[in-house]
Amino acid sequence: MSTSSAVSHSVPVSTFNEPVIDAVRYSAVPLLTDSLLHDVRNPLNALSINLEVLTEKLKVEGAVPANQEKNLRAMREQIFRVDATLRLFAEFLAARPGEATEATLSDVLSRALQVVSHESRRRRLHVHTTVEADVKVRGAVVTELAFLSIQPLIRAFHRADADGDVRVSLASEGTRAIFEVSDGAAKDGETAPEVAAALKLACERLGVDLTLRGGQCRMVFSRA
Numbered sequence: 001m002s003t004s005s006a007v008s009h010s011v012p013v014s015t016f017n018e019p020v021i022d023a024v025r026y027s028a029v030p031l032l033t034d035s036l037l038h039d040v041r042n043p044l045n046a047l048s049i050n051l052e053v054l055t056e057k058l059k060v061e062g063a064v065p066a067n068q069e070k071n072l073r074a075m076r077e078q079i080f081r082v083d084a085t086l087r088l089f090a091e092f093l094a095a096r097p098g099e100a101t102e103a104t105l106s107d108v109l110s111r112a113l114q115v116v117s118h119e120s121r122r123r124r125l126h127v128h129t130t131v132e133a134d135v136k137v138r139g140a141v142v143t144e145l146a147f148l149s150i151q152p153l154i155r156a157f158h159r160a161d162a163d164g165d166v167r168v169s170l171a172s173e174g175t176r177a178i179f180e181v182s183d184g185a186a187k188d189g190e191t192a193p194e195v196a197a198a199l200k201l202a203c204e205r206l207g208v209d210l211t212l213r214g215g216q217c218r219m220v221f222s223r224a
Contacts, residue, residue, distance in 0.1 A: 037090055041083060048079050089115060091146055102224035103145050105177060106135045109170055112149035116157065124162050130169040135177045136224035140206050148208065149179075151199055152217040156183035158191050159215060177221040185215045 055072055058064045064072070088111055109131055120127050137145070156166045160183040167182045190196045196212055203210040209220035 037086055040086060044079055044083050048076070051075055051079070091143065102136050102138060103140050103142055104134060105137045105145055105149070105179065105221065106131055106133050106170060108142060108145040109149045109168075109179070112146065112153060113168065115150060116153050119154070119157055120166070123157055123160070125157060125160055126163070126165045128165060128167045130167075130171070132171045135170055135172050137177050137221040138224045139222065144202070144206060148199070148202060148206075148219065151195055152179075152181040152219070155190075155192065155195050155199075155217060156181045156215070159183045159185045159187055161185055172223055175223050177223050179219040179221065181217045183215040188214065 051072065055064070058068065058072075091111065113127070113129060113131075117127075140148075153166075153168070160166050165184050167180075167184070169178075169180045171178050190212075199212070199217075200210060202208075203219065207222070211218040
């Protein structure tokens with residue numbers, strides 16, 4: 001009997017279900033994300049170094065023509081843009097352990113809006129944002145806030161009608177920070193119950209007051 005046959009008979013396929021498979025698949029995300037960042041950023045660094053070397057050589061040979069200087073600047077900006085995008089998406093792809101501390105929800109939410117901006121455009125949604133600056137909250141690490149920021153946005157985008165409006169707000173009220181997402185859809189129930197369940201569990205763990213009602217998602221944090 002082959003090794004593969006022995007393995008397949010020792011663990012019946014019927015014992016697995018989609019949540020288990022998804023959990024195992026997700027467990028590999030931090031490792032794969034680190035590998036991706038390493039393998040992509042190395043050539044980006046090489047491109048950046050060689051671009052600067054080329055720029056210096058052109059300067060030695062004489063004044064760099066304006067059109068070439070424009071092209072060099074454009075390449076430099078695009079390298080920095082790709083590097084920043086990789087780091088931005090890595091923050092939201094994989095949860096990483098850390099010590100609970102003061103974290104700026106305003107900054108995390110602003111980055112979350114960048115991450116999902118393509119999806120909002122693809123669905124032809126009008127996203128209206130009112131995000132108060134420098135709103136700090138207690139008892140969470142950045143990756144936890146990233147999860148709590150991005151999931152309500154995805155939920156709203158999936159519920160909203162094409163060409164619909166999604167409203168996102170973050171404001172401080174005394175000792176509290178209020179984060180709200182409204183999709184304006186007339187749908188009942190949850191289009192993705194697992195997202196709602198995960199949000200509830202995450203909020204319970206962090207002591208965040210969560211209200212999910214139709215097209216409204218409201219979270220109340222303790223301000224730092």
